[in-house]
Amino acid sequence: MYSQWQQGNLVRVDRTNKDGVYIKPQPLPGDPAERFNWDAPINVSAHDPKRIYFASQRVWRSDDRGDSWTPISKDLTQNKNRMHMPMMGRTWSVEAGWDLYAMSEFHTIANFAESPVDENILWVGTDDGIIQVTTDGGKSWKKIELDDIRGIPATAYVNDIRADLYDPNTVYVALDNHKYGDYKPYLIKSTNLGKKWTSLADDLPEKHLVWRIVQDHVNKDLMFIGTEFGIFFTVDGGKDWVELDGGMPTISTRDVKIQRRENDLVAGTFGRGIYILDDYAPLRQLTKKSMEQDALLFAPSRPVKWFQLDSNHTDSDGDDRYVAENPEHGATLTYYLKESLMTAKDKRKEAEKKLLDDEKYPKYPSWEAVEAELEELEPAVYLEIRDANGDIVNRVDGSTKKGLHRVTWEMDYALTTPVTKKDGSNSGFMALPGTYTATLFKREGAEVSQLADPVEFVLESIYPGALEGPSAQDIKAFQASLDKAQKRAMSSTAVLKQLESTMELLRVAISRTPSNVADLEAKYATIKREIHDVNNVLYGLEARNRKGAKPANVMSRLGYARSALWSSYGPTQQHKDQLGYASEGLAEVSARISALQQNAVPALQQSVVDQGGPWTTGLTVIAE
Incomplete structure (x- = not known):
């Protein structure tokens, strides 16, 4: 070096x-x-x-x-x-304040x-x-x-x-002529x-004086320049320049280098910062002709680094040292949209803006047109990931705006456990190394259509373990069993929580029932006792929480089984055993919860109504 x-x-x-x-x-x-x-x-x-x-x-x-x-x-x-060069309109002799050393x-x-x-x-x-x-x-x-x-x-x-x-x-x-007050960009080619x-700077903005230029080693017409305010690229040898933003600050970019092995673009700024555009290879395939297509999709140009993120340590070392952000964990795919996907409202607003630009003024649309805008579904763009067998693994949302976009699939399966809130995580089991495909789709209204042909990429492990773990087939079988147990557990606990909320409403409803409620109270107490007993089977005695060691229960055993996912090694025999115990307990518990949900609680709710008491959430609608 x-x-x-x-x-x-x-x-x-x-x-x-x-x-x-x-x-x-x-x-x-x-x-x-x-x-x-x-x-x-x-x-x-x-x-x-x-x-x-x-x-x-x-x-x-x-x-x-x-x-x-x-x-x-x-x-x-x-x-x-140099000593004879005029400064401030004149030349100077020995006694002038010369300071050329630094x-x-x-x-x-x-x-x-x-x-x-x-x-x-x-x-x-x-x-x-x-x-x-x-x-x-x-x-x-x-x-x-x-x-x-x-x-x-x-x-x-x-x-x-x-x-x-x-x-x-x-x-x-x-x-560069900025020392003479000239900030015009100059970039020439012979x-x-x-x-x-000939000049290659005609398409550059004013004052974007050019510091560096670098040419791609695969596509001769793809070049990058660092300017006083950022980075630009061209796909036609310098006739047209496009600014690369994507998180790049407005700053003097004094050096631009290509890391050929990784196809990465590295920029050095006057603020002593380094910025890296990972895998710029998709830009090699952009041409004026290709960008006339409605959409383009590009796979990673190199095998995707497959590894398990370490979530057992802090994200920060305090003020001990600075560590920059790593690239996103997963397979990053690039796509291009010729035009934005627009709703009727977006189209109306764009048309009205053009009228205003021409000093014409729009009229208020009809009520029906505005109502149709309110009812219209938002369009969507997403990538569909499939494995080598053609089975769907996950879907990843993308931007609907025109231009170049990047999305990262985090190398995981879609989370198919029960959805109990709209903003919940979609991080399921980690996909295994191997070959995958991605396909770009759009959804407009109720219609889904494919935007670009599928692209193929590979997940490749970068950390071979010292010990040989279970086979990929065994890992998948364990994941399937764990997924089944988690679905049963989550649905059981979600329903149990709903039943507890319903019982709170029933407590109020029974108190307001204008009849003899002794029978209702007895049924209410029986159901409350059953809910409490089910909770004990799932979580153990509440009285023992935070009071020292606590015997294993259904959810603690299931939690241990889930810990097999913390590493890429795969499940041990103990993980499998604990999953078996948890599954047995869940089979019993889910049956008891189902009986409460379908029989005991609705029956009590109906009895309250039959005795003149209030209707409570969960009963069928009052139709008469």
Whole structure:
């Protein structure tokens, strides 16, 4: 690894033993002083990892990772006397308040590029308005002055220079003239080694001066730039630029890199922050033609990292250290909608906005039209996940707005236990490693239709265990049994809670019944005693809560069985045993609760009504 600090102080670090070797190039006797940029360019050759390039006012080459250096150019800058440059409208002499020590040198090479196609083609960009190119490895250099390029100021600073990854004659240059009060973005391209240049900045917003440009290693027309206020990408070689927001702040983005192995885009900001766009590969498939389709769906470009989240530890180390957010846990899929899914209300409001823009004014719609808007169901977009057998695993909601969107399936099954509240969790059992498909659907009104063809992806375990656990078949069988027990338990406890609420109403209703209520009171007491006994079987004696050790009960055994899900190992024999005991208890309890729900409680409610007392929730509606 190579690292540096200002004034060209370069170090090679051996990451195995952490040794740092100081390898700054040194001039020969009689050579002038080397002027290094504050961020002097350091490049490892794409043709030979032992070859590195470094630059001061001239280009240095090493073929032994910095142990020795050879200059391969003369001074490639304007090489003027900095002390004679006018400042504040005049030049200055010795007694002026000079303080250049903590500033970057001037007349330096600011950026350097080697063609990955032809090792002899090298590019240089300076801080004083010059581009230089050689096609013979540095034996001769061609000088290109920026004021000879139409639309480019002579004083521009070369922020970045990048040789095309595919064509040896093509180069991209990002320039910056903000030190002269000019915040216009400058981004130029040449396809003939600098003989002719075209601008790629015409589509960029004002003041978005360009700091960095990087080209995708798979799709030559996909490029990214870091600007003064964010990140943009193009899918047509720079004709049209689209801003990448998605959580990226409005901030000066000084560097943009591609992590090729992971297909990740990494951005470095002037606020000393790092932002990562995980798996940008779907952008490679975007073209003007493809985006004419109603929808597109893209699978992850690499196997999805399958692992069990550790929920047994705190999410924070306090102020001990900072840890950034990890990517979302699961399979992240990308989709594109050409148009938003709109309700009648949305369409009306959009039409009315156009009228107002034309200084025309809408009229109030009919009552029936407004009522139809109120009754209309909201449209939806969702991904349907299926396993290798074609069985539905889960559905994941997405955005209905036009544009690019990302959703993450958390590698779990849909939770099919009883729904007792609308905002409950939908996190079921974790899906096992293997092959899955995702299909994009939309729902408008009562009609469901497929938007895009299915895409396939793989969940791949990244942590093989030291011990061999149960087989995937055994795990699935245990999950099925546990799911059945949980459904029975949740329905039983939910109904029991409803019965307890009904009994509270019955207590009031019996008190208001205008007849002899002795028989009603006896039935009421019997039902209350049965509900209490069922609760004891499920949870144990309430009197023993928080009073030391408590004997196992149905719900505690079921809870232990659920702990098999805490790891990817699978259920042990003890998990299976406890699930068996819990299932036996649930069979008895659910039968007793069913008898209360279907017979005893409704019978008592009807008896209250028959004796002139109040109707209570749960009885059929009073029809006469």
